[in-house]
Amino acid sequence: MTILSFTLILLCGAFMAGLLGSLTGLGGGVVIIPLLTLVFHADIRYAIGTALVASIATSSGSASAYVKEGITNIRLGMFLEIATTTGAVVGALLAVYMPTNVVAIIFGLVLIFSSLMSFRKKVEFTAGKDDSKAAEQLRLNGSYPSAGGIVDYKVHHVPGGYLMMTFAGVMSGLLGIGSGALKVLAMDNIMRIPFKVSTTTSNFMIGVTAAASAVVYLQRGYISPGLCMPVVLGVLAGAFAGSRLLARANVKWLRIVFSVVIGLLALQMIYNGVTGKL
């Protein structure tokens, strides 16, 4: 296979990844690593560098739309970015000492967790009595516009959420993914903020978190222009097409199919990691 055909096939693959990632809300970066390692037989270190760049692209691209609508809680995002960027730097440091097959196994486990998360029944938490003092002092409580007027909400359990975000950052730095599922988990289940706000704020944070470790990976030579070029252009075009289709598509079945595919890819990654093929 020549570089030309390799690039064109990868471009199509990345387009599909971006399209499905944005339709199902799982993000485009999550499929890039199995796509590159299992289908294109690239070394996992190149795959990690490429996926990081892809998640910066999709996060910045879609965050611009959400920020405009005023749903993103910028203060909450900024405060939690202290946790995620610290974690990302630690993750990028760990990656040097971690054997690649162990990275593949951890990646597989996070992937399975992410796909299970997308099936989770969404229960909206209503503001409880346990108002967090820290949230008050850090001015994290916010409001967002909805059809029925401005909705106020409060942020809970700030230390727990911060800890979970640090973990999400480590995973992001180690595996080269946005780890959006972990971020949403921290904000929904621990900090109890509305879904609309947690999803968009998580997306807003992914780019910054990924950039913190991408600057390390760039210097280590993980970020290869030959791979990044088709992947970034493909994922961006796919995510854009996905956001256009989203209003019309019935995503329920799509999400199930995509999650099953991701689950199988994850098992394959774990298998290859255990047998030392990655």
Next chain:
Amino acid sequence: MKQVLSKYFRDKDVQQLIGKQLRIGVIVSSIIVFIGGVIYLVRHGHEQPSYADFTGVREGLTSLPGIWQGVMENKGMNIIQLGIVLLIATPIIRIAFSVIAFLVEKDFLYVGITLLVLGIILFSMLGGIAG
């Protein structure tokens, strides 16, 4: 009430600016990546790709001066890498913008928090942890 409203609108302006900056960053870097990609494919499209063994990318693609030197020589790979660097810089520039935005709002707590985030990223970039 008037105060609350004016605060809401100022926040809104800042958010609009940040949204615009993110979009411009993504668009400009994709255009540069695309241009570099065309040059790279025209020159090297017939060669064989080799990503199976990790050797790290070639010299000149891992630092800003090296990337820029290759861009001056019209190397496709370096032009792509320039676009990638710009893409990585987009959220970092967004942080720098936010510092100014919080400063305008006189929210000094968040000026501090945002500077801390910026500091962590700069440490990651310049702290020699790439090994």
